[in-house]
Amino acid sequence: MTQRALSTGDLLRVLGVVLIWGLNFVVMKMGLQSLSPMLLGALRFTAASLPFLLFVPRPDLPWTYVVAYGLAQGVGQFGFLFLGLKLGMTAGMASVVMQTQAFFTLLMAVTLLGERARLVQWLGLCISFAGLLMIAGAHGEGAQQMTLAGFVLTLGAAFMWAVSNLVARKAAQAGHYEPFPFIVWSSLVPILPFFALAWWVDGPQQMSAQLLAFDGKALFAVLYLALLATLLAYSLWTRLLQRHPAGRVTPFSLLVPVVGLVAAMTLLGEQPSSLQWAGTVAVLCGMLVNQSGSWWAGRR
Template identity: 50%
Template sequence: MSSRDLLLALVVIVVWGLNFVVIMTGLQHMPPLLMGAMRFALVVFPAILFVKRPQVPWRWLLAYGLTISLGQFAFLFSAMAVGMPAGLASLVLQSQAFFTLLFAAMFIGERVRVANLLGLVVAAAGLSMIGMQVDRIMTLAGFLLTICAASMWALGNVITRRIGKVNLVGLVVWGNLVPALPFLALSWWLEGPAAIKGALSGFGLESMLVLVYLAFGATLLGYSIWGRLLSRYPASQVAPFSLLVPVVGLTSASLLLGDRLGQWQMIGAVLVMLGLLINVCGGWALDRLRSRAAAA
C-alpha cells in the first residue's frame, strides 16, 4: 500500500473512531431518532443532486437503507442514549464481523473457515464477559441494543455483497434516501412532538457541527475513502485497519469523556479484539503455515 493510501486509511480509522464521542455529544442536545433523521437528510441533500444513482434495483437500495442505515443507527443511537458508553459501543459494534460471517453463510452460501469459527468463539467469550458487567458502567438495554445495531450492519454488509460491484459513494447517497423519513416518523411516535420541538428550538452551533461530522465525515468521507481502498487493494490488506476503530474509540472516549473500563471489561475487550484479529488474519496465517509445510 502506498504511503498516501496508508495515510488515507488512518484518516478513516480516526474519523470512525471519534465518531462515537461525537454521537454522545450530539445526544446531549438531540433525541437519538431525531438525530438520525437529521444526519441522513444531510447525507442525501444536496449530494443526491450531484451523485449519479447506481445501477441497482430499487428493492436493493431499500434493503440497504433499512439495514445498514436505519436499523444500525436507530439501535446504536438509542443504545448510547440509554446507557451504552461511547468506547464500549465502538468495540461491541465490531461484532458485526461475526454476524456478517453467519448471515453470509446462511443467505448467500459463503464458506466459513476454521479461523472464522475460532475468532467467533474468542470474541463471543469477550462479549459475554463484557455483558456480564452490566449495571456497572453500562445498562443491559444499551448492550443489547448495540448488539442489534451490529446485526443490522451485518445484514447491510450481506446486502452490499449481494449487490456486487457498484459505485460505493452512489450507493451510500442513494441508499440513505431511505432512512430519513422513517427516522422522523419513529422520532414523532416514540420521542414525541415536544422533544422534537425542544431540540429544534435549542439547535445551536454544537448540534450543527455534530451533524456535519456524522454526515460528511463519518459517512460520505469515510465510506468514499474506504471504498477507494477496497477497489485498489485486496480486502485482506484493507480489512485489518478496521481493528483500530475500537482502539481509537476507547482511547478518545477515555480522554474526552472520562469513560473507564473495569478489569473484567478490559479483559473482555482484549478478547473481542483478539477474536477480530483471528477472524481477519487467521485464514491468511493458516494458508502460510500450510504452504511452508508443503514446501518442506
C-alpha cells in the same frame, strides 16, 4: 477461488475507516446531549443525502438494494445504536460491542451467500465473541456505567450492520457500482422513517424545542456523522466489500475499539471496569488470530 491480498490502497481505506468510526461514538454522545436519538438520525441522513442528490447520479443498481441498505444501515443500525447510547451505553464499550457485526457477518455470509471461511476465522471470531460476553457481564446502572438495555440495543445495531454488509456484498455481485452514489442515495431512505419515529416518540413540541435550541455542538455532531462517518467512511467500507469477501473485510473493524476506547477515556472521562478491559483484550486477540491466519494462508 483464491482470495487476493489487500493492496496498499485497501489498507489506507481501512485506516481511514478505523479512525473515523473510532471517534464516531464520542461524537454521537455529544449530539445526543441536545438531540433525541430519532431526530439525530433524521438530521444525519438528511445532511448526508439531500445536498448531493442534484449532483450525484443514481447508482446503476435495482432500487431493491438501495432501499434495503438504507433501511438496514440507516434505520436499523443507527436507530438501535443512538437509542442504546441514550439509554446508558457508554461510548467506549459501544465501539467494542458493535464489532459483534463481524461474527454476524461471517455467519450469514457463509450460510446465505455461500462464502467459504477458514477454521482460523471461526476460531478468531469465537475468541472475540467470548470477549463480548465478558463485557456484557460487566453492566451496571450507575453514572458512566454500561446498562443492560444499552448493551442489548447496541447488539441489535451490530446485527443490522451485518445485514447491511451482506446487502452491499450482494449488490456488488449483482453489478459494478460506485460506493459514493450508493451511500448518498441509500441515505435518502431513512429520512422519513426517522422523522416519523421522532414525531411519534418525542412529539411535535419537543421536536420544535430541540430544533430551536440547535447549537454549534449539535451542528458539529450532525456534520461529522453525515459527511465523515456516513459518506466518506461508508464509501470506503463499501469499496472494500466490493473488492474482497465480507468475512475477510469485516474483522478489520475490530480495530475501531482501540480508537473508541482511547477517545472515550480522554474526551468523556469513561473508565472501563477490569472485566470490560479483559473482554476488550479478548476481542482484539480474536481479531489478530483471524487476520494472522488469513494473511498466512494468503502468503502460502
